[in-house]
Amino acid sequence: MVDINAAELTTNQLNRxxxxxxxxxxxxxxxxxxxxxxNILVALxxxxxxxxxxxxxxxxxxxxxxPTVTINGNAGWALGDNMMSGKIxxxxxxxxxxxxxIRGGEIFVGGDAGxxxxxxxxxxxxIIGGNAGFMTGFMMQKGEIIVCGNVGxxxxxxMYEGTIYVAGKIGSLxxxxxxxxxxxxxxxxxxxxxxxxxxKEKYQFTKIVSAGKLYHFDSLERFEKQIV
Amino acid sequence: MLIFIQNILVQxxxxxxxxxxxxxHKRVQTKGLAPIGQELTRMLxxxxxxxxxxxxxxxxxxxxxxxxxxRLWTEKEIDVLGPVIDKIEANGxxxxxxSQHDQYIRLxxxxxxxxxxxxxxxxxxxxxxxxxxxxxxxIVKDLGTAKDVDKIHNLDTMEGSHGIGHVRLATESRVxxxxxxxxxxxxxxxxxxxxxxxxxxxxxMKGHYEMMGHRFQTQNDSELIAVYLAEKLSKGESLDQxxxxxxDDLDGTFTYLVSTxxxxxxxxxxxxxxxxxxxETDEVVAMASEEIALRSVFSEELDRIEPQENEVNTWLI
Numbered sequence: 001m002v003d004i005n006a007a008e009l010t011t012n013q014l015n016r017x018x019x020x021x022x023x024x025x026x027x028x029x030x031x032x033x034x035x036x037x038x039n040i041l042v043a044l045x046x047x048x049x050x051x052x053x054x055x056x057x058x059x060x061x062x063x064x065x066x067p068t069v070t071i072n073g074n075a076g077w078a079l080g081d082n083m084m085s086g087k088i089x090x091x092x093x094x095x096x097x098x099x100x101x102i103r104g105g106e107i108f109v110g111g112d113a114g115x116x117x118x119x120x121x122x123x124x125x126x127i128i129g130g131n132a133g134f135m136t137g138f139m140m141q142k143g144e145i146i147v148c149g150n151v152g153x154x155x156x157x158x159m160y161e162g163t164i165y166v167a168g169k170i171g172s173l174x175x176x177x178x179x180x181x182x183x184x185x186x187x188x189x190x191x192x193x194x195x196x197x198x199x200k201e202k203y204q205f206t207k208i209v210s211a212g213k214l215y216h217f218d219s220l221e222r223f224e225k226q227i228v
Numbered sequence: 229m230l231i232f233i234q235n236i237l238v239q240x241x242x243x244x245x246x247x248x249x250x251x252x253h254k255r256v257q258t259k260g261l262a263p264i265g266q267e268l269t270r271m272l273x274x275x276x277x278x279x280x281x282x283x284x285x286x287x288x289x290x291x292x293x294x295x296x297x298x299r300l301w302t303e304k305e306i307d308v309l310g311p312v313i314d315k316i317e318a319n320g321x322x323x324x325x326x327s328q329h330d331q332y333i334r335l336x337x338x339x340x341x342x343x344x345x346x347x348x349x350x351x352x353x354x355x356x357x358x359x360x361x362x363x364x365x366x367i368v369k370d371l372g373t374a375k376d377v378d379k380i381h382n383l384d385t386m387e388g389s390h391g392i393g394h395v396r397l398a399t400e401s402r403v404x405x406x407x408x409x410x411x412x413x414x415x416x417x418x419x420x421x422x423x424x425x426x427x428x429x430x431x432x433m434k435g436h437y438e439m440m441g442h443r444f445q446t447q448n449d450s451e452l453i454a455v456y457l458a459e460k461l462s463k464g465e466s467l468d469q470x471x472x473x474x475x476d477d478l479d480g481t482f483t484y485l486v487s488t489x490x491x492x493x494x495x496x497x498x499x500x501x502x503x504x505x506x507x508e509t510d511e512v513v514a515m516a517s518e519e520i521a522l523r524s525v526f527s528e529e530l531d532r533i534e535p536q537e538n539e540v541n542t543w544l545i
Contacts, residue, residue, distance in 0.1 A: 036519035038277075055519050055532070074519060074532045077503065093532055095503065114534050115500035134500040134537040152500075152536055 007033035167203035247275030252390035265386030272374035279397030282408035284369025289389025294336035306355035347415035394422035413458035423450035425482035471540035493542035500537035
């Protein structure tokens with residue numbers, strides 16, 4: 001395990017140093033004193049373990065493909081943005097747009113998440129131990145969002161595919177989102193996932209999916225259809 | 229490719245434009261005044277990446293020995309100090325202290341009664357802009373970063389119980405000192421606002437308030453919030469009620485902070501479009517656009533709260 005004191009480096013220097021250490025064979029790194037700065041830990045494509053001891057700012061742990069990241073603090077907006085694979089475990093609260101546009105991997109938020117959690121997800125899993133805010137799963141296209149607490153208004157607004165599970169209260173459904181009953185197999189699968197994060201409560205989840213009424217994949221304009 | 233990069237840059241600008249911060253020391257009555265100017269300077273400097281056009285702050289809860297503190301800004305090459313003093317004295321005000329630094333004038337006066345007649349006289353004085361009139365608060369704002377403003381105005385010497393601050397990346401109106409935040413709610417003493425966002429019903433509501441007799445000193449949409457809240461408070465609403473009503477009455481995206489003679493508060497719009505995070509102890513509550521600003525005043529590890537959509541909260545001394 002190698003320690004890096006972020007307070008002594010610029011964000012650019014810090015991210016370069018992490019990459020250099022990984023390239024030279026260090027696969028376990030601890031970052032100290034992140035001080036809620038933005039863009040800490042971006043564009044890592046190796047399997048490695050990174051521990052961040054403190055809070056991070058916007059777009060941290062983003063553009064990842066492979067690493068396992070634990071953050072012992074809070075995160076600002078868009079934690080894990082565009083992740084392809086790997087795992088992020090955030091101990092406390094996440095800002096808005098956590099897991100935005102992720103295509104794979106898993107993100108766990110121990111506390112609450114801000115507005116637009118899982119916006120435009122294209123795969124992967126987002127698990128939120130607490131509450132999630134306004135428009136959770138907005139324009140989601142694939143993947144799963146699991147919320148153990150409540151969600152705000154407009155959940156699943158304009159989602160194309162994917163599934164949102166909510167254990168608590170739902171502020172309101174978003175446009176073209178509908179509630180369906182989850183199967184027992186699905187609930188067991190979710191309970192097993194949550195147990196991996198130390199959550200043993202057997203929540204009865206509400207399942208939210210797209211009603212499919214906003215599907216307009218035909219690329220022809222109206223006048224073009226008349227011609228065809 | 230160029231268009232793609234331009235789009236990204238525009239998105240980054242929209243995401244990061246303007247930063248706000250606020251702080252209140254809850255026990256100043258027993259523990260004495262706090263270095264609000266110094267703390268807000270640190271918070272606003274750590275938010276400098278959100279806007280470097282201008283920086284400003286309200287320092288409130290001061291131990292003022294006089295009835296009112298005036299903060300004025302004057303146009304270059306016009307000597308207005310003499311006429312300003314004459315007009316205040318003609319309206320019954322007694323000048324206790326006066327200082328002029330470059331284009332800035334700070335006056336403390338003793339005066340009993342409604343401050344509106346004096347404010348009106350100064351409003352109509354050519355070359356004069358009123359930045360604030362308060363019994364226990366004053367607004368300091370200037371172009372540049374928090375460090376630039378501190379260097380000129382010695383913010384780190386200013387004490388109080390609470391305050392709010394702003395770093396600006398201009399989008400809605402011109403870059404000058406008068407259009408910088410905070411905005412004072414003319415002519416209501418001690419009410420000021422900092423705002424991150426845009427109001428889409430600004431012109432309609434401004435017209436409404438002008439018809440009611442209110443004056444606006446700028447073309448900045450954020451000034452409307454200050455006047456709106458002052459109007460509500462003057463009608464007897466509590467700060468909390470006024471903030472809640474603003475969620476329905478103001479249209480657009482906003483997270484704003486308000487400072488009064490004895491409190492601070494925030495309101496966050498229904499879209500939850502603009503950030504705010506809060507840390508609180510028994511002694512202090514601080515709020516800012518980003519956690520990095522809170523870390524600049526709290527050394528201990530604290531839980532961070534992020535208000536959700538349609539939320540308001542207030543803290544009173």
